[in-house]
Amino acid sequence: MPIDVDIEVRRGDRTIAVAFSVDDGETVSLVGRNGAGKTSALEAIAGIADATGHVVLDGRSLMDLPPERRGIGVAFQDGMLFPKLSVLENIAFPLRAAGVGRETARTRAHEKLAELAPTVDPATRPATLSGGERQRVALARALAAEPRVLLLDEPFAAVDAEAKPELRALLRRTLADFAGPRVLVTHDPVEAMTLADRLVLLEDGRVTQTGTPDDVRHRPATRYAAEFVGTNLFQGELVPDQEGVGILRTGGGELTVVWPDGLRTEPVTDVRATLNPAEIALHTEEPHGSPRNVFRGAVEEVATVGGRARIRLRTAPPLVAELTTGSVDRLGIVPGREVWASCKAVEIRLMVPGEEPDTL
């Protein structure tokens, strides 16, 4: 691939080891919690953090090149716009640094500004800009010198919630227009899932999963991966119950599942299972119906994104359910309230070691 990364970065007493490749025209999102090592990895690729291993771009190692000769454009977290330069001078900076003449640099900076932040006054200082405007200018600056690779570090970190959808749309267009490899560092699932072709999940300085958003959604490798894509993940021993039915015994509780076709009816350890939060129904009274799985527990947290609410439940096992905000209001679901959660056994997707993935 055009860029191959396999690096180790030392951060105090721990080491961050990251390996991935990005194709031309592909967006890979490095995702992970704060402190997982995402930014360190990005800094190592850009050449501003000491790293061992290799970063190869178009067959040429970048490790011995200083950052200014790597041909990598970075839009930094918080923009990192130079406070004593105007917006236009900031965008022209990489061009001037590369030896482009003053007038040409200004013209090209004006073009980039018109393309990415048409409402921003080119003569103003960065301090007066909003978070969204700063990020647009940072993006214009990162792209001004036409880099071979584009790296974006938490582009939405300092952006107001209202400004996010528009910026996301702009970012989507900008990424699509950029022909080279693109890397997006984020901790926000919505950004990663909507903008990335592939996800690289980082936990404690290690890559725990790489795959398309759909891969990760259907087969999250870790609890964090499941949380990230918004899926319930269970792990435990699968034991046969009645005909065609099994029980998944997890540390936190038991689930009734459909026994996979063709699997020998004997206990299997280390079975993982996912459950889409939207398949969980909530009730304010004990339900009597077909769903085999019914759990009682208190509501721990209600988080609203758009018209959807994600409800964290203190059931056994713990669950995340997703409802429309209308249903949440109608049922009167608030933190602390006791509710019943139900789901059909058939909705729980099993991943049995050594077996083909369940692709219901």
Place this chain on the structure above:
Amino acid sequence: MHRRLPLSFIVLGTIGAAFVALPVLGLALRAPWGRIVEILTGPGARTALRLSLEVSLLATLCSVVFGVPLAWILARGTFRGRAVLRALVILPLVLPPVVAGVGLLQALGRQGIVGRWLERFAGIQLTFHTAGAVVAATFVSIPLVVLSAEAGFRSLDPRFERAAAVLGAKPSYTLRRVILPMVAPQLVAGAVLAWARALGEFGATITFAGNLEGRTQTIPLAVFQTLQTDQEGAIALSLVLVVLSICVLVVLRDRITGTG
């Protein structure tokens, strides 16, 4: 906010304030206001004023030219002995100026360890020359530039430098376009403090460069010499330094009063 203060503190504090204010008041009350313009425009005073301006400004320039890179090295370098180097650079601030003068003589005087080579191969003699007065003033004022600039460099988020590097800037371009503009207030403050210190320099100058009218006799040296024969003339020249000192306070008021 009102807070009750112990009476003893009020008394001691008032004495302290009066003690600081009295000499300035003395100068103002005893000044020969009627002939002050005549004294200051007289040939001797004019020579000293011009020379002082020249020496102090050149010393400030030297302090900035050598002090700012030094501050950068101290702020960003990660070499052994950095603490020792910093202590050494600050030493002139606490060293008695006359000792500095003796030291400069041993280093750069006609028989000095470097000075003798300067004279033999470059024909440069610093003692009894204006250049010597500039050297003495630079020696005592450079720490003020280094301290102020280093504080400025340290307060700078290092991510700006890294961002500039990623954007393709060589270190020299980053310094010129990003870093120096950001630390400009601290550089100006350091330069103004250095200028004030250079302007008032006495001990090192008279020891190292001598007291030659028109060559090394700056205002403080002229004040000292005039005082033997013409008290009013000395007061008039002193008032020039008082006014310039007040100007420095005004320029640096935000940094000195700490009230913003």
